[in-house]
Amino acid sequence: MSIKNILSKPLSSFISLALLTLGIGIISLLLQLNSLIKDQMDNNLRGIDMVVGAKGSPLQLILSSVYHVDSPTGNISYKEAEKISNNRMVGSSIKLLYGDNHKGYRIVGTEKKFIDLYKSVFEEGKEWEKPFEVIVGSKVHKNLNIKIGDKLVSSHGLRETGESHEDQSFEVVGLLKPSNSVIDQLIITSPESVWDIHDTHNHNDTNDNFENENKHDHEHEDEHEHEHDEYDDKEITAMLIKFSSPMNIIQFPRQINETTNLQAAVPSYEISRLFKLFGFGIDTISYLAYLIIIVSGFSLFINLFNAMNERKYEMALIRTIGATRFQLSSMIILESLILTLLGFGLGLLFSRFGVMFVSSLMEESINYNLSSIKILSEELWLLVLSVILGVLSSLIPAIQVYKMNISKILADA
């Protein structure tokens, strides 16, 4: 009955429904995106208590070395980084080295621990053994259709347009399974590969290639004995650190910032700062969305109120058949509830499509994947809100029907 009434007035029902869908949709979309981005950020923060890099913006340091979206702040010397990683407050550390990309995907020189940090698993192949062997993240090899044994040419810098190192290519030795973290969109290799490719680049000598190859082999054999001496003059971009005890997070970053010319940044702190920054924009949009919901409530009210005036003979008729006032009033409330619940459902659907759309956009621009979609507890609050809205907007019409003087209405007919 209520459904038929809604269907018999498609236009006005549709307007209230559209408004409500829009309002609920926007709020739910914001909630979803917020939670997905937070999830994604937290996922990538796993196991990283602090990042050490060159002086500059701490947020930039975090974005570049944890999320791999911004340019690095600069390089730091290997020696100093090593000093920090030997500090007793450091549980474990991973050195990172940037410089190149392959078709826009960053090539990171790092340690093998990096793979374990993101709990990544090999789909095929194995870890690198020599320089210029690389392991490719899931999204990279899926998008570029890379297989084991392929040769990748890198270009200088972090953008696709950089000068390419035509003379030196990487050989793919491993493919990773998706881990839903940044490693999916990275190409990782040993730090030596990155150091060497830039040595080659600088010398620009015809014999260089050959020389370098020899050097690699030598390096590789003696890696363990000579590690410190050999790398002393080298530079790295950043170092990810996990503390030996969580308590160190208070003291250690400050100590580094004050006593060395390195910069230490705490990702969880910087990210919450970032969220506060764009939280303002999110708040504004959500107020707007709540306003739309309120307007939709009014529209619903006017819709029901008009319909009630038009249908008062019908109401009176139903009463003469013997329906109680209560039955009629609850019918009106039910009608409103059906509309609001429908609006809620459509709104959620709308937000899901929105999330899919946004995540496809984001995937292209910054290589992020926001794939998992679930119902959030905040959305249950939206459900409660729409039920309240449905009841409130139908309350006055329902009361009016309750007090209706059937005899008078029928006599006026």
Add this chain to the structure above:
Amino acid sequence: MIKTNNLNFNYDNKVFFNFKNINLKNGEDLLIIGNSGIGKTTLLHLLAGLLKTDSGSINIYGQELKNFSNHQLDQFRRENIGIVFQRAHFINSLTVKENLQLAQYIGKKNNNDRIENILKNLNIFDKSDKKTNQLSQGEKQRVSIAMAIVNSPKLILADEPTSSLDDFNCKNVINLLKKQASDYGAQLIVITHDSRLKEHFKKQLKL
């Protein structure tokens, strides 16, 4: 048995009505005839329990209406009374059949055979899936008779059922009403100013 005694009713203390007593045995039909404005519709609403009397009593089948609460009046109406209005009212968003089903639902009954039977009897079975605003005036009148009898009331109240009809249709409708009432074992009270109906009723009351 339907009995009224010294019924009074007023609208806002401006218009006062005093009605002659009705005394009707079970199985008897009654024509209440009178000119416009002397409270015929008011009397019908009083009998149907849609209005409450100021003074006097209405006793229908042994039940005193003025002792009933609103809720009890609804229930009483649901179980005992069917009303045919001068102008037919339906739920426009529903079909003929759905209107009748709704009436049954409110009357806490569920009997599709009876709906089918009534519609066939009134010769409008082929319209059962039409929306009510697609019907002709005559068809609407029949559907409103169907609405009145679908829940097997003991008493059918008809308010000016023929006033807008020509002689031919007037005769048709009143015969239909009487036939339906007797077919389904209900008493009929018709309230009208239409003197053409006089010849159809043995028992008459002039207001």
